Amino acid sequence: MIRFDAFLAALLIVLAAASALGVIASQHETRKLHDAFEREQNRAQSLDVEWGRLQIEQSSLVDHRRVEKIAREKLDMSPPQSGQIVVLEGQP
Amino acid sequence: MTRARTRKAVTFNHNPLLQLGLQRWRARLVLLVLLVGMAVLLGRSLYLQGVRNEFLQARGESRYARVLEVPATRGRISDRNGNLLAVSTPVHSVWAIPSDASQLEPGQLRQLAQLLEMDVADLNARFAAGRDFVFLKRQVSPELAEKIAALDLPGIHQQKEFRRFYPSGEVMAHMLGFTGVEDHGQEGIELAFERVLAGQAGTKRVVKDRRGQVVEDVKPIHQPRDGKDVVLAMDAGIQYLAYAALRNAVQQHNARAGSVVVLDVQTGEVLALVNAPTFNPNNRAHLTGAQLRNRVFTDAFEPGSIMKPFVAAMALESGKFRATTSIDTNAGHFVVGNRTIHDTHPYRTLTVAEVIQKSSNIGAARMALEFDPESMRGFYARLGFGSPLQLGFPGEASGNLRPARDWKPIEQATMSYGHGISVTLIQIARAYLAFARDGELLPLSLTRVEAPPLGTRAFSPQVAREVRHMMETVVNPGGTATRARVTGYRVAGKTGTANKIEGGRYVNRYVSSFVGLAPVSNPRLVVAVMIDEPSANQHFGGMVAAPVFAQVAEGSLRALGVAPDAPLAPLQLTAMAQENAARGRAGGGM
Numbered sequence: 128m129i130r131f132d133a134f135l136a137a138l139l140i141v142l143a144a145a146s147a148l149g150v151i152a153s154q155h156e157t158r159k160l161h162d163a164f165e166r167e168q169n170r171a172q173s174l175d176v177e178w179g180r181l182q183i184e185q186s187s188l189v190d191h192r193r194v195e196k197i198a199r200e201k202l203d204m205s206p207p208q209s210g211q212i213v214v215l216e217g218q219p
Numbered sequence: 220m221t222r223a224r225t226r227k228a229v230t231f232n233h234n235p236l237l238q239l240g241l242q243r244w245r246a247r248l249v250l251l252v253l254l255v256g257m258a259v260l261l262g263r264s265l266y267l268q269g270v271r272n273e274f275l276q277a278r279g280e281s282r283y284a285r286v287l288e289v290p291a292t293r294g295r296i297s298d299r300n301g302n303l304l305a306v307s308t309p310v311h312s313v314w315a316i317p318s319d320a321s322q323l324e325p326g327q328l329r330q331l332a333q334l335l336e337m338d339v340a341d342l343n344a345r346f347a348a349g350r351d352f353v354f355l356k357r358q359v360s361p362e363l364a365e366k367i368a369a370l371d372l373p374g375i376h377q378q379k380e381f382r383r384f385y386p387s388g389e390v391m392a393h394m395l396g397f398t399g400v401e402d403h404g405q406e407g408i409e410l411a412f413e414r415v416l417a418g419q420a421g422t423k424r425v426v427k428d429r430r431g432q433v434v435e436d437v438k439p440i441h442q443p444r445d446g447k448d449v450v451l452a453m454d455a456g457i458q459y460l461a462y463a464a465l466r467n468a469v470q471q472h473n474a475r476a477g478s479v480v481v482l483d484v485q486t487g488e489v490l491a492l493v494n495a496p497t498f499n500p501n502n503r504a505h506l507t508g509a510q511l512r513n514r515v516f517t518d519a520f521e522p523g524s525i526m527k528p529f530v531a532a533m534a535l536e537s538g539k540f541r542a543t544t545s546i547d548t549n550a551g552h553f554v555v556g557n558r559t560i561h562d563t564h565p566y567r568t569l570t571v572a573e574v575i576q577k578s579s580n581i582g583a584a585r586m587a588l589e590f591d592p593e594s595m596r597g598f599y600a601r602l603g604f605g606s607p608l609q610l611g612f613p614g615e616a617s618g619n620l621r622p623a624r625d626w627k628p629i630e631q632a633t634m635s636y637g638h639g640i641s642v643t644l645i646q647i648a649r650a651y652l653a654f655a656r657d658g659e660l661l662p663l664s665l666t667r668v669e670a671p672p673l674g675t676r677a678f679s680p681q682v683a684r685e686v687r688h689m690m691e692t693v694v695n696p697g698g699t700a701t702r703a704r705v706t707g708y709r710v711a712g713k714t715g716t717a718n719k720i721e722g723g724r725y726v727n728r729y730v731s732s733f734v735g736l737a738p739v740s741n742p743r744l745v746v747a748v749m750i751d752e753p754s755a756n757q758h759f760g761g762m763v764a765a766p767v768f769a770q771v772a773e774g775s776l777r778a779l780g781v782a783p784d785a786p787l788a789p790l791q792l793t794a795m796a797q798e799n800a801a802r803g804r805a806g807g808g809m
Contacts, residue, residue, distance in 0.1 A: 175292075179308045182295075186303045186386030191459035206774075212707065212787050 285427050286440065291418030293381060293402055294446030296395060296409075298455040299488075299667045303386065305395055305409070307402065310382040311364035312357040317346040319374025327372055334367055335359070357400060358382045383409075385500040387455065390462045393513040394453060394492045394665075396613075397500040407513065408449065408665065411611035418446035450667045452488030457481055457775045461491040464770040465748070469495040472753035472763050478514045479767065480648045481775060482745040484736065486671045487652065487661030490744070490775070492645075516610075519618040519641035520749070523717030524760070525734045526637035527583045528654065531575055532686045533598045534586040536678045542572045542685050546582045553581040556629045560584050575689040576698045578714060580636045587635030592623035595631060601677055602650040603660065604642050610665055618642040637717060644732075648747035650677075651734050654690065654711075655742035658683040687711050691739050694765075700733060703765035705773040707783035709739035712746075712768060714760035719752070728752050733764035737772045740784040746771050 187193070198204040229235070267275060296305040313335065323331070325339075332339045335356050345353045357380070359367075364377055383398045385391070396407020403417065404410040421443030461479040469477045474495075481491035498510040512518065534540035551565025562579050574582030587595060599605065605620025619641040626634075633639045645663070653660050657680035662672050690711035694703040700714045712735020718725040734747040748764040748771070757763055 176309055179306050182303050183306050183308065183384050183386050186306075189302070190387055190390075191456065192388075192390065195459075195463075210787075214707070214783055214787065 283426055284424055286422050286424050289421040289423055289439075289443040290379070290381070291420050291443040291445045293383070293398070293418055294416040294448045296416070296449045296451060298451050298453045298458070299490075300454065301450075302455045304391055304451070304453075304455070305383055305385050307381045307383050309361075309379050310358045311361065311377045312380050313355045313359060313364070313367060314376055314378060315346065315353055315355055316351060316374045316376070317348070317353060318351070320346050320372070322373050323375075327370070330370060331367070331372060331375065334363060334370075387459075388501060389497045389499045390459055390493070391453070391455075392497045392500045393494045393515070394451070394458070395500065397503065406511070406613060408451065410613050411665070412449050415449055416446045419444040452483070452486075452490060452664055452667050453492070454490045454775075454778070456778045457771075458491040458493065460774040460778070461771050462493045462497075464767045464774075465493050465495050468748075468750060468763065468767045471755065472750060472757060473755040474750045474763075475752040475754075476509070476512075476514060477748070477750040477767075478518075478644050479749075479771060480515055480644055480745075480747045481771060482648050482652060482663065482747075484652060484655040484742045484745060486668050487649075487663050487674075488668055489645075489663055489665050491771075513612065513614070514749070514751075515644045516612045516615045517643070518751075519616040519643050520730050520751075521640065521717045521720065522637040522642050522647055523715035523730065523732065524578045524580075524583075524636055525647060525713045525715035525732050526635065526640070527575055527578065528686050528690055528713050529599070529602060529650065530583045530586050530635045531571055531689060532654075532678050532682050533590065533595065534571060535682045535685055537590070539589055540571050540586060542689065543570050545570055546574060546585050548574075548579055548581040548585070551581070553584060555584065555588075555632045556627065558629050560632060572689045572692060575686070575713065576692040578693075578699050583635040584632035587631055588628060592626035592631055595634070596620065596623040596626070598677075599634075599640070601675075602653065603646055604640065604650065608645060608649065608663060610645075610663060612665075616643050618646055637715060644747050644749050647732075647734055648745050651736060651745045651747065653677040654683050654687050655736040655745050656683070687736070687739060687742075690735070694735070698761075699759070700761035700765040700768075702761060703733060703735060703768045703772075705737060705769050705776070707785055707787045708737050708773070708776055708781070709785045710735055710737040710769075710772055711739050712736065712765070714765060716758060716760045728754075729758040731758055731760040731763040733760050733768045735768050735772065737776060738781060738784040743779065743781050744772060744775055746775070 290309075293307040295303055295307070297303050328339055328342060332342050335342075337356070342355065345355060355375075367375065368377060380400075381402045383402065385395060385397070392407075394407055396409040396411075397405055398409050399405050404413040409416065419441075421439060421441040423439040461481055465477050465479045468474070477495045479491065479493050480489065482488070483490050492515050494512065494514045496510045498506055531540075535542065545568045548562065548566050548569050550567055551562045553560045560580050562581050564577060566573075566577065566579065569577060569579055569582050571582070571586070573579070574586070590598075599620055605618055607615045607617040609615070621630075621639075630639050649660065649663055656674065658676055658678045659674035660677050661674045664672070688711070690713055691709060692698050693713055694700050694710055700712060703710060703712055703714075712733055715730070715732035715734070717730045717732070719728045719730060720726070721728075729752065731750045731753055732748060734745070736742045736745045746768050748767045750763045750767070753763045
C-alpha cells in the first residue's frame with residue numbers, strides 16, 4: 128500500500144513537471160510565432176507603402192503634362208489636323 | 220541558598236528558572252498576539268488577492284503591458300479610369316528632447332543640421348526654447364529619415380506620419396483640394412468626402428519585454444479602419460485638356476482668372492473642373508487667396524448673354540412665341556422706364572432664332588417683358604439658379620436671384636440678358652444640361668455614377684431641340700462665336716460678355732463666357748468657359764472664351780470616341796488658327 132502511494136506521488140510529480148515544461152515550451156513557441164507574425168505584418172505594411180510609392184511614381188510618369196512635353200519635344204508629334212483624320216465605320 | 224546554587228554551573232534543562240511556575244495567561248497572551256497578527260496578515264492578503272485585485276493587476280500590468288496605436292491609412296482618390304490622383308504615404312518627422320540633445324557634440328550637431336538642411340544656430344535656438352519636445356522637421360523623406368536614424372544621436376527621435384501626394388499637381392488642384400499636416404481634408408474633394416476618406420486609427424494592448432519588444436498581442440481594443448477610396452467622375456485626360464486650354468487662354472488674353480467645367484450629358488457627372496490661377500498642392504508654401512479660390516463653385520458672377528437661350532426657351536414653351544416670330548428690336552435703342560437698353564449691333568427686327576444668333580439684348584428683353592415676374596423667376600429657379608447645388612464643396616455660392624415682388628420692369632428686362640442676377644459657372648453648366656437632354660435636368664455628381672439618376676423636366680423636348688438649333692446658328696457664319704466650331708462635330712452654344720460691377724456701378728471690365736454642347740445630333744458634353752477680365756484688346760466671349768470651348772470639346776469628344784456628326788473637311792477659320800498654332804509651335808519648339 129505504501130509503495131503504491133509513493134509510486135502515485137512520484138508519477139504525479141513527473142506529470143506536473145512535464146506539464147509545466149510543456150507550458151513553458153508552448154509559451155515560448157507562441158512568442159516566437161508572434162514575433163514572426165509581427166515581422167510579416169511589418170513586411171506587409173512596408174510592401175503596402177512601397178506599392179503606394181510606386182503608384183505615385185507611375186502616376187507622375189504618365190502625367191499628361193510630361194507625356195505632352197515628351198510627345199511634342201522629343202518625338203516631334205502634334206495633334207492630327209482636320210485633313211489627317213479618317214473615321215472608320217464599324218459595328219460597336 | 221540561592222547564591223550557593225548559582226555558583227554551581229548548571230545545564231539549560233536543569234535551569235532552576237524553568238522550574239518557576241509562571242502564570243498560564245502569559246503564554247496564552249503571546250499566543251493570542253501571534254494569532255491576531257497572523258489573522259491580520261491573512262486578512263490583508265485575502266483582501267489584496269480577492270477584493271482589490273483589479274487595481275493591483277492593473278498596476279502590475281502597467282509594468283509590461285502597453286496600448287499601441289495601430290495607424291489607418293487615408294483612402295486614395297482616383298479618376299473614373301483608375302488613374303491615381305491622391306495617395307497617402309508614410310513619412311517621418313524628426314523631433315528632439317532638448318535636455319538630451321544638449322549633449323550633442325558640435326560635430327554631430329553640424330552633421331544633423333546638414334542632413335536637415337537647417338542652420339546650426341536654428342537648431343540651437345529650438346533646443347533652447349525651454350520645452351520638453353520640439354519638432355525639428357516634419358515630413359522628411361524615408362531616405363533622409365534612415366540616414367538620421369543611422370547617426371544614432373542622443374535625444375533625436377522620429378515619428379511616423381502620413382503625407383498626401385498629388386501626382387497630377389496643379390492640374391487638379393481645385394477639384395481635389397488638399398489635406399493638412401494631420402491628414403485631415405481642408406479643401407475640395409478631400410474636405411467634401413472627409414468622412415469616407417478618413418481612416419480611423421485603432422488601438423491594441425500588447426505585452427512588451429524588458430527591451431521594449433512586443434512579445435504578445437493581448438487583444439485589439441479598436442480595430443483600425445482604413446479610409447475608403449473615392450472614385451471621381453473626372454476624366455484625367457479631359458481635365459488636362461481643359462487645364463491646358465484655359466491656361467493658354469488666360470495667358471494669351473492677360474486675364475485675371477478663368478474657369479472651365481465639362482459635364483457628361485448622359486449621367487450628370489463632372490468630367491473636368493479647372494480654375495486659373497491654380498496652385499501646386501504638393502508645395503503650398505506661398506499660397507494666395509486668388510490661387511486657392513475654386514471659382515467654379517465660389518464665384519457668383521453676372522452671366523450676361525449666356526442667359527438668353529433660357530429666355531428663348533421660356534418664350535417658346537409658353538406658346539406666345541415661335542422660333543420664327545419677329546420681334547421689333549427698335550434699331551438698337553429700347554427704353555424701359557427711364558433707362559435705355561442697347562444692342563452692340565443694331566437691327567430693326569429679328570426673329571427669336573436671330574435674337575439668339577446675334578445676341579440681341581433688346582430682343583431678349585422684349586420676350587421677357589411678356590411674362591409676369593413670378594413666372595419668370597419660377598422658370599429661372601426651376602433651372603437651379605439662386606440655390607446652391609450642394610455637392611458638398613466648401614464655400615459653394617448660391618448666386619443671387621431676388622424675390623419676384625421686388626422686380627421692376629427694367630430689372631426684369633436686364634435679367635433676360637443676364638444682368639441683375641448672379642450665378643456660378645457650375646450652375647449655368649448644369650442648366651445647359653436641359654438643352655442637351657431634351658428639356659431634362661440632372662443632379663450633378665462629382666463621383667462616378669453607374670446608372671444615370673432621375674432627372675426633372677424644365678421644358679418640353681421640342682423646345683429644347685429648337686433652342687439647340689438656334690444655338691447652333693451662333694457658331695455658324697453670321698453668329699457671334701464662329702471660333703467655337705469644331706472639326707467633325709456639330710456644336711451649339713451661346714456667348715456672354717458681361718460688364719463687371721464695382722461699387723454698384725458697371726465698369727469697363729468684362730467677364731467673357733461661352734457655354735455650349737456637342738455634338739448637336741446627340742449631345743454628350745456640356746462645356747462651360749468663363750474668363751474673368753481679359754485685357755489684351757479683346758473681351759468678347761466669341762473671341763476669348765469660344766476658342767477654349769472648341770479646343771476642349773474637340774479633344775474631349777475624340778478622347779471619348781464619339782462618332783463625328785459633321786464632315787471632317789477643314790474649317791476655314793479653325794484651319795487658319797491651327798496653321799498659326801502649328802507655326803508658333805514649330806518656331807518655339809525647335
